[in-house]
Amino acid sequence: MLRLENHSLKDYNTFGIDAKCTILYKINSVADLLTVLNTTNGPYFILGGGSNLLISKDQELTILKNEIRGIEIISRSLNEILVRVGGGENWHQFVMWALKNDFGGIENLSLIPGTVGASPIQNIGAYGVELNQVFQSLEAFNLETLQIEYFNNEDCQFGYRDSIFKHDKKGKYFITNVTFRLTHHHHNINISYGPVSEYLITKNIAIPKIQDVSDAIIDIRKSKLPDPDEIGNSGSFFKNPIISIELFQNLKVLFPSIPSYHVNENEVKIPAGWLIEASGWKGKRIGDAGCYKNQALVLVNFGNASGEDILNLANKIIADVFEMFKIELVPEVNII
Numbered sequence: 651m652l653r654l655e656n657h658s659l660k661d662y663n664t665f666g667i668d669a670k671c672t673i674l675y676k677i678n679s680v681a682d683l684l685t686v687l688n689t690t691n692g693p694y695f696i697l698g699g700g701s702n703l704l705i706s707k708d709q710e711l712t713i714l715k716n717e718i719r720g721i722e723i724i725s726r727s728l729n730e731i732l733v734r735v736g737g738g739e740n741w742h743q744f745v746m747w748a749l750k751n752d753f754g755g756i757e758n759l760s761l762i763p764g765t766v767g768a769s770p771i772q773n774i775g776a777y778g779v780e781l782n783q784v785f786q787s788l789e790a791f792n793l794e795t796l797q798i799e800y801f802n803n804e805d806c807q808f809g810y811r812d813s814i815f816k817h818d819k820k821g822k823y824f825i826t827n828v829t830f831r832l833t834h835h836h837h838n839i840n841i842s843y844g845p846v847s848e849y850l851i852t853k854n855i856a857i858p859k860i861q862d863v864s865d866a867i868i869d870i871r872k873s874k875l876p877d878p879d880e881i882g883n884s885g886s887f888f889k890n891p892i893i894s895i896e897l898f899q900n901l902k903v904l905f906p907s908i909p910s911y912h913v914n915e916n917e918v919k920i921p922a923g924w925l926i927e928a929s930g931w932k933g934k935r936i937g938d939a940g941c942y943k944n945q946a947l948v949l950v951n952f953g954n955a956s957g958e959d960i961l962n963l964a965n966k967i968i969a970d971v972f973e974m975f976k977i978e979l980v981p982e983v984n985i986i
């Protein structure tokens with residue numbers, strides 16, 4: 651276990667914000683957690699890949715960075731495997747491991763930044779697949795009771811970019827490992843998302859394999875989303891808002907091209923990227939804080955933006971979108 655004091659967090663968040671923390675521990679095991687919690691006082695903050703995080707100021711916190719590793723197949727049947735993965739494993743590397751072994755179910759979630767332990771917290775999703783579709787269970791360390799607890803799919807209360815770990819259980823659990831249910835041989839290929847099927851047609855791939863789906867998604871993501879190693883960012887900064895049918899019908903009269911996705915008979919989801927683009931912010935910047943030119947949902951740090959600079963930009967966008975559409979955008983990233 652490594653202990654760093656008064657350390658810059660610049661390399662620990664994909665926005666590349668240069669804020670400091672009091673103490674940071676790199677946690678490799680449950681034993682490390684017990685040592686830290688028995689010898690230090692909180693408040694604690696659990697850090698994964700720092701890819702869904704905006705650090706708005708220096709942090710007077712003890713940061714517990716999840717570096718618990720390991721990928722282990724725990725059961726195998728004719729067409730299904732259960733695999734247990736350490737919470738500190740890199741998500742994309744786990745997807746690549748699965749593809750190499752011909753295990754399916756997570757290929758649509760290729761190239762999502764962050765760690766395996768963080769993946770259930772916001773129920774990561776992309777291109778027609780959400781984590782909860784392959785999630786079996788997780789093991790988590792309760793920071794208050796110092797006990798290990800287990801959560802199955804239902805316990806996690808998954809929703810759109812949402813789980814119990816963003817509500818009642820927020821900040822209280824260190825996710826030590828996650829177990830996934832993946833397919834073997836007979837895969838459920840999901841190319842329902844328009845740009846994925848279009849991409850495969852242009853490549854003349856009529857019967858895609860899971861590797862083809864992953865390749866397509868990696869190319870699509872790279873064309874739209876900035877690489878955090880080049881331009882600091884946290885992926886989608888805002889959630890796609892869910893609004894009432896009544897409001898949507900009123901807006902449709904004023905803005906006939908407004909897109910929407912079905913949610914249920916009373917509500918629709920609107921792409922926040924469209925709202926932001928319509929409000930004029932796409933490609934704009936204030937100092938080093940910007941709204942990305944290829945995908946307005948992504949805010950970027952062109953170099954030396956502080957967390958406060960990004961937050962100011964986000965607040966201006968929220969205000970303008972609200973004025974124009976009476977829809978309040980809510981950040982998807984965690985702001986500390």
Ligand code: EPU
Nearest residue numbers: 776777778885886888889890909921923924927945946947
């Ligand atoms: N759009 C615009 N302008 C923009 C961006 C988007 O008009 O600048 C409109 C277009 O109508 C487009 C629609 O928004 O057709 C949807 O855009 P996109 O397919 O890029 O998806 P999204 O709704 O913007 C969501 C996720 C992404 C995920 C993609 C693909 C959220 C908050 N974001 O974005 O997740 O990769 O779908 O499934 O749900 C992330 O969470 O970090 C992330 C990148």
